[in-house]
Amino acid sequence: MAESAAMTGMPRNQDEWERAARALLDDGQNFLAHDVCRDGLRYFPNSFKLAIFGAIALSQTGAVDEARRLLAPVLDAILIDEGPFRRLQSSLKRAVLALDQSHSDDALEAMAELAEAMEMVRGKKLEADADAETYNALARVFREAWLASGARSDLEHCRQLFLRAFAVGGNARDGIDAAIMSVMLGDMPQAQTLAARVNDLLAHGEIDPTLTADIRYRMMATLGQAQLLLGETEAAIGTFQWAHALEGVHYGRVVSALKQIELLQQGGVPVPAELADVVKPPTVVVFTGHALDRPGEGPHFPPALEAVVRAEIAKQLDELNAQIGYSTAACGADLLFIEAMLERGAEVNVVMPFAIDDFIAEDVRYGGPRWEMRFKNALKLAASVTYATEERFLGHEMLYRFANQCLHGLATLRSGFLRTSPYLLAVWDMMPGSLVGGAGDFIDQWEDISRLRIIDLDNLLTQNPELCPDGPAMPNLDFGGAADDDEEGQGRxxxxxxxxxxxxxxxxxxxxxxxxxxxxxxxxxxxxxxxxxxxxxxxxxxxxxxxxxxxxxxxxxxxxxxxxxxxxxxxxxxxxxxxxxxxxxxxxxxxxxxxxxxxxxxxxxxxxxxxxxxxxxxxxxxxxxxxxxxxxxxxxxxxxxxxxxxxxxxxxxxxxxxxxxxxxxxxxxxxxxxxxxxxxxxxxxxxxxxxxETVVPAMLEAADNSGITETPATSVGSVLETVARMMERSETEPPKRKGGRKSKTPTAHDVISLADGETLHWPGT
Known part of the structure; x- marks a missing residue:
């Protein structure tokens, strides 16, 4: 096992263990958070907060079944098992029908069954004691579990939790989530009943203009989804158009609305085609481009052509409405693309093909100090910098091709999450014989020609002869050996x-x-x-x-x-x-x-x-x-x-x-x-x-989903503290087993002890 406690020293008390686990979850260190929860429970077996954090960490690692088991005690505490009450109802009906047969064996059997059913509900109540935030948070956990597993039981738990959140808090977003889960369960009457209540909450009130654009968009999207469920398609289109007109909305809100609409459509709810032009995912652009000419080379991309290429890149980005970009960062077209994206307020993600010092020496420094400064600024302002490999270049050109594969894959993966497909924008001289990992090589690997945009460097040189008196470079027709042969020969x-x-x-x-x-x-x-x-x-x-x-x-x-x-x-x-x-x-x-x-x-x-x-x-x-x-x-x-x-x-x-x-x-x-x-x-x-989506962001957003009245986002701790307090209260009223016998309230250590069995394994065990 990784020495989880070594990061900040061994926690000394229960609160420190719980805070250490929560901090690791917030930091995305899900495996370490998982280890901390397991180790902490050895010292503090009654910490349900550690048990819940551990379950969340498991769910985020993809171990859905294991997480579901560890959440079972939480559900037992806050979800009412309606089964015993339904059995009591059935037994009572049978007993009433058997009253006229007082001497028959069937009547005696019915009365015995009624007595057993009454004993099973003794001490139970139909009202659960939890707040809306807790219900909402756990509902989102089970929604993620359902999306991963497709299990109907997860979907039913999810709907039940959203229903309870809506009943307790009255938040419109909980209501529409419960309605959409009802659609997926095939329960259209309940879905429409809930949609009508959401519509009443939102349609007849004014949305506070002082709220942020994101909050207003979410509220209008919730109303639009309710209108779709009620068959009010024209009203829904108008609502989404109103939301689309808002400025400053983060694309994540749009994608969230798009996912909800897709679920409605999958559940058989008619969705007008016009919405595709209103609720649109962000445009993802992958970039590849010719580097600036090195001294004595070219002319392919002479320094004098920089302003012309910059303008063409900006034009293409405007036409595509680019919002998310992926690129390497060589001096020349790469950095021009990054700067153009940053100027339009878009998100930029940089992929480095190898160690940064080698990259600067190979692909930046030859352009001069100005380009090196621009490179460092680009990395500083990028949303992410990913290394295909952090090792040295060592003269192996195939690392550029590997970086292109990473660019391609990361952009495609992100686009899939955002419900779209990426574009490839290339600045290329249209000449054969491209270098391994160069623009031409990337274009050859790009599969969707309909989503390819090329800025022709050769054409730009021809249109601006004053910038290149010698004219464009002649094509290199010496293709050399195959790239794979080159790789094999290098040994890397x-x-x-x-x-x-x-x-x-x-x-x-x-x-x-x-x-x-x-x-x-x-x-x-x-x-x-x-x-x-x-x-x-x-x-x-x-x-x-x-x-x-x-x-x-x-x-x-x-x-x-x-x-x-x-x-x-x-x-x-x-x-x-x-x-x-x-x-x-x-x-x-x-x-x-x-x-x-x-x-x-x-x-x-x-x-x-x-x-x-x-x-x-x-x-x-x-x-x-x-x-x-x-x-x-x-x-x-x-x-x-x-x-x-x-x-x-x-x-x-x-x-x-x-x-x-x-x-x-x-x-x-x-x-x-x-x-x-x-x-x-x-x-x-x-x-x-x-x-x-990971589970922790869902927990963090639990308090955001409040319909008309939005509340500040809560922390993981504040949501889970409610669950922990509730679990503490549950210890004073032990649940009943079948037959009415009292059972010992399970401790968190009891839950974690599953790790020693055949059904659940924790890291390091």
Whole structure:
């Protein structure tokens, strides 16, 4: 386990443990927060706050089933189980009908059943004691669980919690959420009843003009959704047009409204086509461009052409209404794009192909001090700076191509969350023989020509001959060898890697080793059935290391491995008393491929091997996790496969979902890594919005959803403190078991003790 407490020293009391867990959740350190909760509960087993934080951390790592189990005590405390009351109603009806048969066995049986039913409801009440914020927060947790699992029980819990939030707080947003969940459950009458109440709350009052644009937009979007549910399509269009006219609305609010509309449409609610032009997602633009000419080169992009190129880039961004951009940051077109995006107030995300000092030396400094200063300013103002690799350049051009893959994948992944597709804007001289990772190479890899915009450098030079007296450069027709051959010759290549640890191996005794070897043999057979052949595979005891050329077959291999082991756990439970499960981590990056001087076989070396290995020990057992680089490459590959299938008239379905987890501190002080949870897309989930939001932002927004009267955003702590107080109160009134016997109120430690069983594993156990 990562030494979670070492970050700030060992917490001394319960409050410090709880604050440490909450701070880690706020910081996106979900795995560490999870470890802190587990460790803290060993000292303070009655801290339900730690139990709840731990469940939230689990849900954010993609371990939905485990999180659902850990939230069960919270639901038991604040949700009323209506089952006993319904049984009492049924038993009473049967008993009344049996009154005329006082001497029959049926009558006696009916009366006995009635007595048992009455005993089950003794001490129970139909009113739950929780506030709207608590209901709202937990409803959002179960909505994310439903979006990930498709389980109807999660959807029913979600609706029930939103209904209770609406009943307690009267907030319009809770009402519309409950209505939409009712639509997804097929309960249209209740959905329309709720929509009518929301409409009454919002349609007949004035919206305070002093509220922020985001709050007013959210309120109007809520009203528009209610009008759609009531069949008032013209009124809904007018409401959304009114919301669209607001200035300063963050695109996240628009995307949120778009998701709600999509759910309504999936539930069979008529949605007018005109709304597509009113509720529009933000435009995402990926950029690739020619660098400024180096001394003695060109002319491709002479310095004198800077103002002309800048104007063309600004023009294209205006036409696209660009709001989010992805680019590298070489001097020349890249930095002009970044500056143009910043000038229009748009979001910029920079991907660095390798170590920053090497990048400055290779791609910035030759332009002069002015360009170096602009580069540093661009990175300072960027919304994010991501490294395809933090290692040195070492003269390997293929790192530029890898950076392009990361750009492509990250932009596509983000666009999918925002319900759109990215554009590629390129500043290119239209000449063949492009460098590996250059603009022409990126264009060759871009699959959707309809979303490609090219600024022709050659044409700009022709239109401005005074800026380039020598005319455009002649095309380079010497293509040289294939890029893959170049990579192989250099010994440094881009590969996908899998590290796997078999949890439970250390508990095996000597007499179990033959069974373990049989387990490995069956695992091999199960993997062979997938038809995927790794480029390299190696084992060390309970560790497995796999290397492949591409990310897509590696994803399939990893998920198949997980599924085979789950099946073997059932088949071999009589032979392996301690069930064997897997920790699996995936990564992609540049590695050195060479013949091992000792073993004389192909092997792989470099820091990215270590990075893949350091991710595996600190993840949740039974799930597959991947680095941002792997997910970016996988997304780019899937996008290309989709376009190829469409062009050939063939069907294509995305097989995988990558859910953002957060930033994970790697084992052995190996730095931090952005991590995603990888799973298969469930049946029918193509039409379902991906659950990309994390749970903590949902908790933070719980108090925002107040309909007409908006309240300030609350903190994670203030929401969960309510739950904790409620759980403390519940200890004074223990719940009843069947038959009326009192049961001991479960402590948080009782919940966490599931970690020692077969149904739940915590990191490090």
């Amino acid at each position: 290549v881009i590969r996908s890697m899998l590290f796997c640890d078999i949890a439970g191996y250390s508990k095996l005794k000597e007499e179990h080793i033959p069974d373990f070897l049989d387990f490995l043999s069956r695992l091999k057979d199960g993997l062979a059935a997938s038809g995927i052949e790794p480029k390299s595979i190696n084992t060390w005891g309970d560790a497995i290391f796999v290397v492949m050329d591409k990310a897509t077959p590696m994803a399939e291999y990893a998920l198949t491995m997980q599924e085979v082991v789950a099946r073997l756990g059932v088949e071999m439970k009589d032979r392996l008393t301690n069930p064997l499960t897997l920790r699996i981590s995936l990564h992609a990056g540049p590695v050195f491929e060479a013949i091992d001087p000792i073993r004389n076989n192909k092997n792989f070396y470099g820091s990215h091997i270590n990075r893949a290995a350091r991710l595996e020990p600190v993840t949740v057992i039974g799930h597959v996790y991947a680095t941002q680089q792997f997910v970016a490459v996988l997304t780019a590959e899937q996008s290309a496969m989709r376009t190829e299938a469409v062009n050939n008239g063939a069907p294509f379905e995305d097989k995988y979902i990558s859910e953002y987890v957060g930033v994970l501190s790697l084992a052995k002080d190996f730095g931090k890594q952005t991590v995603y949870h990888l799973r298969r897309r469930s049946l029918g989930e193509n039409a379902m919005p991906a659950a990309m």
